[in-house]
Amino acid sequence: MPDLRLAGGEVLLHDGTWRVMRADVTVREGRIVQVGKGNGEAEKGKGLRPEAQVRDCRGCLVMPGLIQAHVHLCQTLFRGLADDLPLEDWLVRRIWPLEAAHTEETVYASALLGAAELLLGGTTAILDMETVRHTGAAFRALERIGIRATVGKCLMDVHPEGAPSDLAESTDDALTDAAALAQRWHGSAEGRLRVCFAPRFVPSCSGPLLRAASDLAERFDAQLHTHAAETIVERETVLRTTGLEEIAYLDSVGIAGRRAALAHCVWIDTHEMDRLARQGTTVVHCPSSNLKLASGVAKIPEMLAAGCHVAIGADGAPCNNGLDAFAEMRLAALIQKPRLGAGALPAAQVLELATLGGARALGLEDEIGRIAPGRRADLVVLDLSEPHLHPLLGDPVSRIVYSARASDVRDVFVEGRPVVLGHELLTAPVDHIVREADRAAAELHRLARLA
């Protein structure tokens, strides 16, 4: 792979706090090797090997790729098909029938559509939960499109009320398939693709399945990815069926600690926050989803104060209805303020959730999430030329969180490889992706026989 230099941009660095420095970022073999003052136009190739690519980033902000630690790419095709419903209806009437109808082809089209949106919008890494079947098709799509992804097939061995009869598997079948996926995909694409073990949520999983998922994560050195405490109904269901509060129950079956990422955690108490902090578990905040499904507002400032690790994610397209990290960051900052005051969850903290926090959720806290020598070169170049980003006088972190849009993303690099340049996706033709997605969505809609 040729060397890469992002030259002359304002580079966003993090060493305890965020700061911006006019610098060149040099990348070799997928890693950042130097962040230093530019030598000017005459010496712009200095220190690079022949064939190096130098990308002019003057007038741009060079920032770490954004990380979303809770998405469901298999649901991208369901966008706009499940609006204005609370979570339980949303699952039973829409999501489960549609997931059960998925084929290899529709899972592939769904993952490709979602990943195209993510990359074009500056998200370079994801923690993804697919559906029960056809997770290999999602991996093939992500291998092709070039995003960094940690992907788990959805594990569920308790047949949920109202779901199609073939959505849940036996405990053994679920675990066998998950282990086979890990054998095939974990660490593939030169480490860019990894597997996680992803029990859907406590109400659709037996205790043995959860415990076995935890054991598999240890065995494969992989992450755990589930939902927790999303609604009051879920909280009460878990309390009734297990006799334990949800966070304590998950702990009892090994879904806790540095490997575990729990999406939502809207309905948890102070002592549960303390437990999550002690464990080192990551909470993944999904503000759009929590609002749209009427779940509530997660107490993120309180969790951060308690010492919890927090990441951010868009969740699936049908509960959002986008996969836009900029929209999630802005919303995360805004929704805490009426409750806690205008200073709650300031921009700098929110940007940490979408970078450092996401890296930790993926178990890659030493690899990605900030721009520094030795880190993998997952980089985003923001074009600052549009009126909505001006004046340039104020704080650049405020500009990213409160003002920037997915459409400001000019270039995206994953592991030093250009995947978006000049707002164009390089790894797959967007017109073909959206045409196939439209076709696959119509097919799914027909197969699922939605009421």
Add this chain to the structure above:
Amino acid sequence: MPDLRLAGGEVLLHDGTWRVMRADVTVREGRIVQVGKGNGEAEKGKGLRPEAQVRDCRGCLVMPGLIQAHVHLCQTLFRGLADDLPLEDWLVRRIWPLEAAHTEETVYASALLGAAELLLGGTTAILDMETVRHTGAAFRALERIGIRATVGKCLMDVHPEGAPSDLAESTDDALTDAAALAQRWHGSAEGRLRVCFAPRFVPSCSGPLLRAASDLAERFDAQLHTHAAETIVERETVLRTTGLEEIAYLDSVGIAGRRAALAHCVWIDTHEMDRLARQGTTVVHCPSSNLKLASGVAKIPEMLAAGCHVAIGADGAPCNNGLDAFAEMRLAALIQKPRLGAGALPAAQVLELATLGGARALGLEDEIGRIAPGRRADLVVLDLSEPHLHPLLGDPVSRIVYSARASDVRDVFVEGRPVVLGHELLTAPVDHIVREADRAAAELHRLARLA
């Protein structure tokens, strides 16, 4: 002006409910004259006068221009200079010193920057409150850039605590200047520019000023534009100083009824909603601003149920930090749901606020806000090619409110005149606008001597 035809798009119509029809929209002399089935490529110019412009809109959604009924273009230069502060500090420490420092040149640069962002993002009409001085400069910028705007100088004759000494005027000076602006600008640019009378808010206005503003609005057949019940502090201040609840007090001085648009109304009770509904006053909902300044969540579904007229607006750049109607619509829909359930304020209702509701706030309910023969041709063409808008299977109104972005706006027409084509602003050079804005913001920052 040559005829215009937007050919072959999916056209969003409203007759009680929203529906989409594949149609051609024909425009003559600034008004829509026909919405009808296209005649195909061979006859695409049929019925048009020579020199007509035919714009291919296949694969696009043609929708009414969005209307924002509460903005402060003079604050666009303050973007990013006043983050994470509650309203009262935000005003005293940032906004008032910056407004007081404004010159003709900086007001002009600020309006041009804001209007460029608005037009590029599909907002074709605004109700704007400027600062105390230099409102003529804002009019000149808006005359040039081609947006439809109803603009008021900020009226304040009570010197607010903590504000620079020259920000407030005498009652007479304020009214004289406002009347002179109305003489000069009301109905100018072939009716595209209009004046409103804009007392800032009750705490900075005497009773006689408010009453005189109401009289001026009658005399000039113009709108009234103010803030009301934005924070609990404001509510209590008004109650203490006037002895009346704010909505009742405003009514007592003539700021009520079909001419009046009250921004925010976060802190009003049920009986005040009923009063606003009886009066026919418009409430302008500013969801981003209300969250960012920690003001609260306005009870919009309750107001609509009570029969209130509601519009939407981004407020000023420093409390948002953008002027993006798509972001406001999405947020308006999302923030009600945790409180009232996932079905609260569905997409169709939100889109009405940003079109029909805005038209009424501007006193132009028979002129703009929907696509129909006889209406003024304020039109937006949305490009549907990007991944985040697919699949195209679902409801187009959900697509606009929950998924679309300002960057999807391809073309914008105001009164039939193209102001944005192919994502490019035609009426002023964007690179020059942002450069001047950066320069003016630096100058303002220096003049205001911010702590």
